[in-house]
Amino acid sequence: MASTHGSLLYEGKAKQVFETDHPDEFLVHFKNDATAFNAKKHAQLEGKGSLNCQISAFIFKFLESKGVPTHYLDINGDSWMLVQKVEVFPLEIVIRNVASGSLCKETPIEPGTKLCNPLLDLYYKDDDLGDPLLTDERISLLALVSSTKLLEIKTLALTVNGHLQEFFKKLNLLLVDFKLEMGLTKNGQLVVADEISPDSCRIWDLNTYDQEDRILDKDRFRRDLGGVLEGYSEVLRRIQEFSS
Ligand code: TMP
Numbered sequence: 231m232a233s234t235h236g237s238l239l240y241e242g243k244a245k246q247v248f249e250t251d252h253p254d255e256f257l258v259h260f261k262n263d264a265t266a267f268n269a270k271k272h273a274q275l276e277g278k279g280s281l282n283c284q285i286s287a288f289i290f291k292f293l294e295s296k297g298v299p300t301h302y303l304d305i306n307g308d309s310w311m312l313v314q315k316v317e318v319f320p321l322e323i324v325i326r327n328v329a330s331g332s333l334c335k336e337t338p339i340e341p342g343t344k345l346c347n348p349l350l351d352l353y354y355k356d357d358d359l360g361d362p363l364l365t366d367e368r369i370s371l372l373a374l375v376s377s378t379k380l381l382e383i384k385t386l387a388l389t390v391n392g393h394l395q396e397f398f399k400k401l402n403l404l405l406v407d408f409k410l411e412m413g414l415t416k417n418g419q420l421v422v423a424d425e426i427s428p429d430s431c432r433i434w435d436l437n438t439y440d441q442e443d444r445i446l447d448k449d450r451f452r453r454d455l456g457g458v459l460e461g462y463s464e465v466l467r468r469i470q471e472f473s474s
Pocket residue numbers: 324330331332333361407408409429430431432
């Protein structure tokens with residue numbers, strides 16, 4: 231297993247990706263940077279990187295145990311993750327179980343409305359364009375992914391949602407919505423990549439009725455609610471308690 235990193239290949243808002251001495255493995259560093267609204271809002275939250283790395287690692291391992299392929303290989307220190315090299319599609323795959331966030335800004339649906347079926351929204355991952363919402367026709371026009379692969383992506387995303395909803399429910403947490411990224415390994419296998427953490431999910435505490443207090447995810451940062459790290463730590467605490 232690689233333990234030291236080589237050159238920096240890519241730096242995003244919340245993570246850095248480094249080469250390793252193995253051509254098919256990358257090291258991902260989870261940063262403490264918190265950003266929202268396409269980085270118009272930015273802060274350093276000491277410990278966030280580590281929390282997201284630990285939570286993502288657990289969730290990837292859980293998904294693997296359910297037969298869902300992911301890029302995860304190992305944890306490599308506090309906020310470092312060893313992953314398979316993956317060619318990631320420029321898509322943000324969002325699955326919504328309860329209406330919140332942009333869905334409620336862009337439609338008349340009331341926040342908190344339980345959706346009869348999970349809603350899958352695809353966004354074009356392009357910061358300069360502000361990650362616009364896509365249609366199947368636009369995906370085809372832009373040749374982002376073939377229609378066969380798109381169907382595979384959607385099917386896998388809904389499978390992940392089923393597993394995660396059930397998992398979070400056991401922790402007394404509600405998975406409101408979340409964002410996935412997917413890509414292809416060198417063998418052409420479709421895998422879940424990036425991270426699955428309170429940065430990329432909306433998670434509500436089912437033990438808490440107050441509409442703000444129940445929020446355990448990045449909405450605490452987006453909405454200036456305070457207690458961001460406390461929220462993330464509570465998610466990790468419940469995961470660890472469940473798995474011990
Ligand atoms: P939205 O309601 O703002 O469209 O967000 C839906 C979900 O996607 C929510 O759980 C947060 C996550 N998300 C990201 O992970 N990255 C992003 O850049 C955005 C906008 C949302």
